[in-house]
Amino acid sequence: MGKRVLQTYAVWARDNLEQQIEVSLKTLGINGDNDFREAKQSGDFTYIEGDPNSYPASLYGKRREIISEVRLKGYQNIIEEVAYTWFNRLVALRFMELHNYLSHGFRVLSSTSGSIEPDILKNLSLAKTDLRLDMKICEQLKSQNKTEELFRHVLICQCGALSDVLPRLFSRDSGYMELLLPKSLLIGETVLTRLVKIPEENFMNDVQIIGWLYQYYNTKAKEKVFASLKKNIKISKEDIPAATQLFTPDWIVRYMVENSLGRLWLEGHPNDALKAQWKYYLDEAEQEPEVQAQLEQIRAEYRSLKPEEIKVIDPCMGSGHILVYIFDVLMQIYESQGYTQRDAAQNIVRHNLHGLDIDKRAAQLAYFAVMMKARQYDRRFFSSKLQPMVYSTTGDEDGENFGSLLTVDDPGEMPEDPQSVFDQADYERRLNVWNYRYLLAQKYHVVVTNPPYMAVSNASGKVQEYVKKNFPDSKADLFAVFIERCGQMTTEYQAMITQHAWMFLSSFEKLRAKLQAVDTVNMAHLGARAFEEIGGEVVQTTSFVMRKSHVKGYKGTYCRLIEPTTQWGKEDMFLARENHYVAQQDNFSKIPGAPVAYWVSNHTFDLFSKEKVGDFFRARVGLITTDNDLFLRFFWEVDYRNIFFSAHDDNEALLSRKKWFPHNKGGSFRKWAGNREYVVDWENRGQRIKKSAVQKYPYLKGNPNFVVHDDGYYFHENVSWSEITSGRLAFRYFPCGFTFNVKGMSAFCNSNHSLFWLLGFSNSTVVNYFARIINPSLSFGVNSFNAIPFIETSKQVEKLSIENIQISTADWDSFETSWDFTRHPLVRGVSTVAEAFAAWESECNARFTQLKANEEELNRIFIDIYGLQDELTPEVEDKDVTVRRADRERDVKSLISYLIGVVMGRYSLDIPGLAYAGGEWDASKYQTYHPDEDGIIPIYHGIGMEDGLTAQIIGLLKFIYGEDTYRQNIDFIAESIGHNNNESSEEALNRYLNDGFFADHLKIYQKRPIYWFFSSGKNSGFKCLVYMHRYTRDTLARINSRYFLPESTRLKNELEELAGRLAKAEGRDRVRLEKERQKLAASYNEAIEYGQVLDHMANQYIEIDLDDGVKVNYAKFQGVEMVTDSGNKVRKDLLAPIK
Secondary structure: OOHHHHHHHHHHHHHHHHHHHHHHHHHOOEEEOOEEOOEEEEOOEEEEOOOOOEEEOHHHHHHHHHHHHHHHHOHHHHHHHHHHHHHHHHHHHHHHHHOOOOOOOOOOOOOOOOOOOOHHHHOHHHHHHHHOOOHHHHHHHHHOOOHHHHHHHHHHHHHHHHOOOOOOOOOOOOOHHHHOOOOOOOOOOOHHHHHHHOOOHHHHOOOOHHHHHHHHHOHHHHHHHHHHHHOOOOEOOOOHHHHHOOOOOHHHHHHHHHHHHHHHHHHHOOOHHHHHOOOOOOOOOOOOHHHHHHHHHHHHOOOOOOHHHOOEEEOOOOOOHHHHHHHHHHHHHHHHOOOOHHHHHHHHHHHHEEEEEOOHHHHHHHHHHHHHHHHHHOOOHHHHOOOOEEEEOOOOHHHHHHHHHOOOOOOOOOOOOOOOHHHHHHHHHHHHHHHHHHHHOOOEEEEEEOOOOOEHHHEOHHHHHHHHHHOOOOOOEHHHHHHHHHHHHEEEEEEEEEEHHHHOOHHHHHHHHHHOOOEEEEEEEEEEOOOOOOOOOOOEEEEEEEEOOOOOOOEEEEEEOOOOOOHHHHHHHHHOOOOEEEEEHHHHHHOOOOOOOOOOOHHHHHHOOOOEHHHOEEEEOOEOOOOHHHHEEEHHHOOHHHEOOOOOOHHHHHHHOOOEEEEEOOOOOOOEOOOOOEEEEOOOOOHHHHHHHHHHOHHHOOOHHHOEOOHHHOOOOEEEEEOEOOOOOOEEEEOOOOEEEOOEEEEEEOOOOOHHHHHHHHOOHHHHHHHHHHOOOOEOOHHHHHOOEOOOOOOHHHHHHHHHHHHHHHHHOOOOOOOOOOOOOOOOOOOOHHHHHHHHHHHHHHHHHHHHHHHHHHHHHHHHHHOOOOOOOOOOOHHHOOOOOOOHHHHHHHHHHHHHHHHHOOEOOOOOOEOOOOOOOOHHHOOOOOOOOOOEEEOOOOOOOOOOHHHHHHHHHHHHHOOOOHHHHHHHHHHHHOOOOOOOHHHHHHHHHHHOHHHHHHHHOOOOOOEEEEEOOOOOOOEEEEEHHHOOOOHHHHHHHHHHHHHHHHHHHHHHHHHHHHHHOOHHHHHHHHHHHHHHHHHHHHHHHHHHHHHHHHOOOOOOOHHHHHHHHHHOOOOEEEEOOOOOEEEEOOEOOOO
């Protein structure tokens, strides 16, 4: 199936239909919810205020009907309703004409010959009876060559004819639906012409194309809902379908239906021939004799079950994909009992098949899908007048809010037939309400569904309140709520596909306890990427079949399909019967929290009966600042003197009178040491954070402890890990002095046991093994950590752990984003950068090799102690060793960054570490090399300007490494950063400083740059770097007078000199010079405009406060608005944008 074609069409069709319908409404003088132009009827015509045209008198009543609907439902809702109704009808007609399901036998939307004119228009006389055509109207329109109008007339008649057999999708209504049908359908790019261009084979396999088109039709609506969620706008009942609709892969549908409905039948009516047709059916695991005996008792009840007695429902049916395959399996069951396909199809619709959905649009399509499936098996099905029991839960407030979650004990009396035509619409509404409530009041042998995946906290207040009251054990997400609800609806089997979080997370522990009371027959644990349209690791799923019984000792079959990264790979693994496990779910309760750890050996289950890490160490959740932008900074943003690094407890922090303190915020995958970048405003014991929290959250009632967790542990040494992880866990040692974040979980000593032992254990493959059992989701919290089995070991672990901390710390401190960085590793007392890099490379390799060896030794120790030789090996992959190897390009670029820091005065060649990062300037720190006098360095296109950045870097290279080796060094640098043809090494360096350095600086400093890039724009009229910490209120004036004005004068002189040369040039020289002149003129004009803004800002003497951080301070120089000397209003950035 060409799904890209379907998606492109469906998204375009929705936009096109809604645009055309809105145009039609505005033509009728209907412009909004309460914006209607006056209209009057006079004789045979209708007139609309402000419109010189006249319309037929019949329009007046139809227009009033539209206005009434707009007032009732809303303007935009009417547009959407009409659009999806015609979209559904056209798609349904296309399916029916290609399958020859139309009674007259002609194509209505297309031609078998490829003609623009559909076949039906050439055969009106043969179809007139079926369509009840008024041939006089047809002949008149045909004689007037009004092909479009004729087609619209025939199309509307076809819809009317189909209303007899498909009344929930088509109608004879001549009201506003007809009026708002797009005027042009046959010519040009229309919703119809593009529909018939979709290759016909897409419609021939099965009716599931309807589901795909519906999902893609909702694409933009879904994007809109998720964009609103980011703005903390809850999902309304109208938006739930768009937010949650997801087309279930076909093989998973087959797995669920065959192993629930198919199993129900086979257990009472064994039939090898029937089972052979179901390739996704899993045989039951071999059971113990006493278990088998109990199963036989259960199955004895199924032997008397007749096909007509089976009741199946999909309570979240969407467009009917699952219902359609249920129909196929039921048909196979009936045929195995000797029924004809005709009798079976009618029985299935009359007795067996049921479906519900909160979305009226989806219900329409599910209804159509079931009708088409019935017609496939019974050519005369339409004449039977049977209608499937599939409904939307619409028509009353409860159903529209809660859908199939609504519990109904008694649906009440069925509504009586309407007394008059005027009561018909209300009767249909009341009948639908009764029908859906009747279905919710029943019990079903089998429930099969793919429920919505949506955090209940994102739903409306009504939904949240209802779920909390009725489903407290599964209230976190709708998929979990539906696990409970489906269990209430079934008497025998439920089969579902849901997110897999319920299997592991502590928030679903009570739900897991409930599910221990039913037997999991089998499971296909899918993990990430089970749906081809969803990438990434966020949506991880599992599909399962449960029987509503509990047989002690029952063994389920579990298929672990998480490794393949496509839905087809998972299907292939399932069919190959690979990665199959047999497990007793009673064993799951041996693990704290009872995760569904079906792959675990009996030996591992026994390990969980031992003492736990939480018995000896205290794992704690950290600080929620409630506003990271306000209270967190990277350490390089603030005045370094106002950071206190060595507090041992909260009292020392208080007495320091400092504002900023090291903060552990979790961070990326890194073991042993590192991720030490942040500082937090903890002045006066976090007074500002606490005050902000109680103001922001009144329900705290003045107590900030809900967000300021465990502050008694702040500044104590600990072992920490990042809560969010997409792969292996990584644990790091933090010495005294740190606060810690809610995303930087931390463990503290609770006894005489060593943190270094804990760190060595935690970074072993054994802990990662246990972690994946306890909680294999993306989030690993303190409860999961505390549940890890604990066996004490030798002192060798501590020794290796300490060595690993030292190795990792040395690596971390080799880069300038560490606050303990001392000097660049390529500045090491040798005369060439190449020699320095070779020594650095050797040092990195030695660190890497030693750390890897140490980690493997730790793995061996713990694998032996825990007896996990059958489950684990000690080898560590290179990608999991988290110290950096040498990288020539990266390391030479970082050398350039360091040299810029020396020129700026951030670093000194005389002292290690930071020389200046705020406060009073101390010239005594710079004896060997004197930095730039004001921390402002211009960047020129040429390399000859002595005060330019390139010239200063070259001068510093010569100073550090020597004049004699300069050529070797500049060539090595140029080759490392990228050397273009016909470019000198100095020009390569200059190009990098002009065009590449700032982008690298933003990346290294995580979009919080300390060297600010003043730039006039893309034409490079003026550029300079300013060291943020040396900025003063006079800096802009200094840039203007000392650097900008001389540079703009130079540009002007160059332009005048070029103009003189151009006047004398001829031929190719003239063309070349003209291009140069245009380029230089663009630079000059850009510079002049920039200079006016610079001068304007310089006169304001803008000050910055380092405590505010880069984000706030940088913004002061962006989006400057002013009127230039030429009278133009401009809005310009003084600084290059942060991208």
